[in-house]
Amino acid sequence: MEAKVHECGQMTEKEQYSLLEQSIKDFEYREDNLIQILHMAQAIFGYLPAEVQKFIAEKMDISLSHVSGVVTFYSFFSTQPKGKYKIQICLGTACYVRGGKKIVDALKDELGIDIAETTPDRKFSLEVMRCIGACGLAPAISINDQVYKRVNPKKIHEILSQYE
Amino acid sequence: MVNIKINGKDIQARDDMTILEAARENNIQIPTLCHLEGIHEMGACRMCVVEVAGAKALQASCIAPVREGMEVCTHSKRVRERRKVLYELILSDHPKDCLNCGRNLSCELQALGDIIQADEARFKGELSSDTVDLSSESIVRDSAKCILCRRCVTMCNEVQQVKILNAQERGFATLIGPGNDLLMGTSTCVNCGQCTTVCPTNALHEKDAIETVWDALADPNKKVVVQTAPAVRVAIGEEFGYPAGTIVTGKMAQALHDLGFDYVFDTNFAADLTIMEEGYELLSRLVGFMVGAGKVTEKQAEELGFKGKLRQPVLPMITSCSPGWIKYIEHYYNGQLGHLSSCKSPHMMLGALVKSYFAEKEKIDPKDMFVVSVMPCTAKKYEITREEMVNGGYPNVDAVLTTRELAVMCKQAGIDLKKLEDGKFDNPLGLSSGAADIFGATGGVMEAALRTVYELLTGREIPFDNLHVEPIKGLEKIKSAAITLEGVKDEWKFLEGVEVKVAVTSGLAGASTLLDQIKKGESPYHFIEVMACPGGCITGGGQPRSDDADVRAKRMNAIYAEDEGKTLRKSHENKDLQQLYKDFLGEPLGHVSHELLHTEYVQRNRY
Incomplete structure (x- = not known):
């Protein structure tokens, strides 16, 4: 399963839905497996738009409002597509006291989006994390897997400009 | 039975009772907010907390079972203070504009204030979302008024099984609704309005037509x-x-x-008319079935008046008086629309x-x-x-x-x-039979139809006491009856000995059960009555909200009393209706009827 998910970027939409249907089948169409199924769906599609939620509801014979209720309850699930580059700002205690909030504001200004949103060109998306384990380097952000240490608002533009 | 003490009073309670039930049975009132007897019993709002001797925490009496020797106090200082805090917390996220709210003086939250006597507002802060959803023709959803008690969620998901109302998001952002970007008017809501009858506040209510009607009344033209x-x-x-x-x-x-x-x-009056049209439609389907099976010739069918009127013999035929039910089948069982009677409501x-x-x-x-x-x-x-x-x-x-x-x-x-003194309906569209009265209760349409169809086929009254088809009376979810046609008139001889099987359901959960049977080809019935609301129209989504637990039975008995109080008790004996057919409609299922009184349905999606 891992390998398949890893290849998701190259999958056609048809392949994505057929993989999702297989997952639902593997989880025996059971409502108490809904959260696991949603995890699989998010791994396959990158996010959980209404069409994917509808597909899941229909295959499992449950209501769309219930699926949507679960999706919107857990912050791990996203109904917005993620950007090519996922920016995570640490707001754990150390980063917070060393000005993490200012980094959030600077990134929001620079990108023109709010937390949990993605830029219209789908290049960047913005998320907040609680501690990424880099407290000695606070305040820290990570973009995809690259961690930036002792960030200050003035550095933001320069950091983002490295991403094409 | 167990022995308990509530507020110092010795009480014997059944083992399976909650503290709330035991108290109420003994005329001790405990304030509740989210509780709805038999429907929504989950201890969510905790307004019903009581102090139980020996227990560390206060107990939600609506879900706490009684125990032998239990000592309960429903109004101790600790209880009163806790209720006050809970009430103030609810109020802290509720607009306090009661005077210009549609539920002023009929709001359960407001009524609770009378008991709680919260004379201060200690918790001040931001109010949650105030989206007003006006997209539906029937139901307005005003989330600012919602206290998240989830009665509507239980009603919509468990009782009606329409399943469009659920909690979306979490914490302060929680909103009860269909989710995604759907609104009441764009979701698969069937407009039954049962949510509006259980909502304790004005968060769910009908779309107002009062001003429209006043304007029409004021228009001299x-x-x-x-x-x-x-x-x-x-x-x-x-x-x-x-x-x-x-x-x-x-x-x-x-x-x-x-x-x-x-x-x-x-x-x-039109209920009587419905019986004529729907009764003949049932017969046309039965005859159509017999023709298909080679038991009746085309010529015989013509002689019975069905020339050019034979319907596709899709059985069971299902009633179509309830528009909530119609939208439900259009969304949820759209492959079964052929079973619906074509009669308008x-x-x-x-x-x-x-x-x-x-x-x-x-x-x-x-x-x-x-x-x-x-x-x-x-x-x-x-x-x-x-x-x-x-x-x-x-x-x-x-x-x-x-x-x-x-x-x-x-x-x-x-x-x-x-x-007021008693007034009268105007004529010619004001006269009706007792059979029309009982349309208002579950089983009524079926009984009214049987009164007419049986008599039409046999020349005799239905063989039930006082014309009531007992097995399909009452408030059970699904009821059924079988009537054998005996001594039928000569022209209908081919129906002699046929056992007509009927079923009646109210509430969409029951409808779903009967439709699943049809889908599987296992339905034994010829004719089914479905009403969207549990109990039928007597407890429809637009009826007065009641705190009387027996309201359904009382209104139902009133409906049957209205029927029994009339001498005219069968639709086909309505003189004005007979005149209408003579002067205007011609005959049941005729051309004019087809144009004015019958309709078609729309295939809609569930997702």
Whole structure:
């Protein structure tokens, strides 16, 4: 399963839905497996738009409002597509006291989006994390897997400009 | 039985009772907010907390079972203070504009304040989202008024199984709704309005038609016609202080005259008409089936009057009076639409007749007519906007008021129903049989149809005491009966000995069970009655909200009493209806009927 998910970027939409249907089948169409199924769906599609939620509801014979209720309850699930580059700002205690909030504001200004949103060109998306384990380097952000240490608002533009 | 003490009083309670039930049985009232007997019992709001001796925490009495030797206090200082904090917390996220709220003086949250006596507001802060969803023709969702008690969620998901109302998001952002970007009007909501009857506040309520109706009444160029459904007359009295189950037919008719309606007609007339059309439709399906099976020749069918009228023999046939039910089957069982009777619901039939037959008779241009239906129903508000419900370019019905809205209009006009003398419906669309009255309770349409069809086939009355088909009376979810046709008239001889099987359900969960049977090809029935609301129209989504646990039974008994009080008890014996067929319609299922009284359905998606 891992390998398949890893290849998701190259999958056609048809392949994505057929993989999702297989997952639902593997989880025996059971409502108490809904959260696991949603995890699989998010791994396959990158996010959980209404069409994917509808597909899941229909295959499992449950209501769309219930699926949507679960999706919107857990912050791990996203109904917005993620950007090519996922920016995570640490707001754990150390980063917070060393000005993490200012980094959030600077990134929001620079990108023109709010937390949990993605830029219209789908290049960047913005998320907040609680501690990424880099407290000695606070305040820290990570973009995809690259961690930036002792960030200050003035550095933001320069950091983002490295991403094409 | 267990022995417990509540507020120092020795009480014997059944083992399976909750503290709340034991208290109420002994006339000790504990305030509740989210609790709905038999429907929503989950201890969510904790307003019903009580102190149990020896227990560390306060207990939610609505879910805490009684135990032998338990000592309970329902009003200790600790209990009163806890309730006050809970109440203040709810109020901290609730707009306190009670005076301009539609539920002022009928709000359960407000009524609770009278008991709690919260004289301060210690918790101040931001209010959560104030989205007002006006997308539906029937139901308005005002999230600012929502206290997240989740009664509507239980009603929508478990009782009705429509499943469009669920909690979305979490914490402070929590919102009850269909989710994604769907609204009440764009979701698969069937407009049954049961959510509006259980909502303790004004978060869910019917879309107001009161001003529209006042405007029509004030328009000197309009002839405003009103009609009332069978279930309104056994419930509207409650809004004026009468106990549940009081019949106020005459007073209601008088109130409508006093409000200034030009003609006061009775939907019951059209209920009798429905029986004629639907009864013949059932026969045409049965005969069509027999022709297909080679048991009846085409010639025989023609001789019985079914020339060119034989329907696809899709059985069981299912009633179509309940527009919530219609939208439900269109979304959820759209492969089974052929089972629906093609009859419009009675008030749509009456509207169509008002703007044709009656308009011609009185020489009124139908464009100057405005038809108002007073209904126990919120789904009828949606129904009148369906594009099929138009004849000659005019909508059959122009506005629908719920029973609750009519009560408001009476109060606005200074009419106290209690003080009125009995008035009468106008003719020619005002006379009705007892069979029409019982349309208002679950099982009524079926019984009315059987009274007529059985007699038509055999020349004798149905073989049941007092014309009541006992097995399909009552409030159970699914009821059924089998009647063997014996001694049928010569022309119907091919039906001799046939056992006609019927089923009746109210509430959409039961409908779903019967539809699943049909889908699997396992339905043993010929004819099924479905009403969207549990109990039928008597407890429809537009009826007065009641705190009487026996309200269904009381209104049902009133409906049957209204029927039994009449000498005219069978639809086909309605003289004005016979005249209507003679002068205008010709015959049941005829060309004019087909144009005015029958309709088609739409395949909709569930997702």
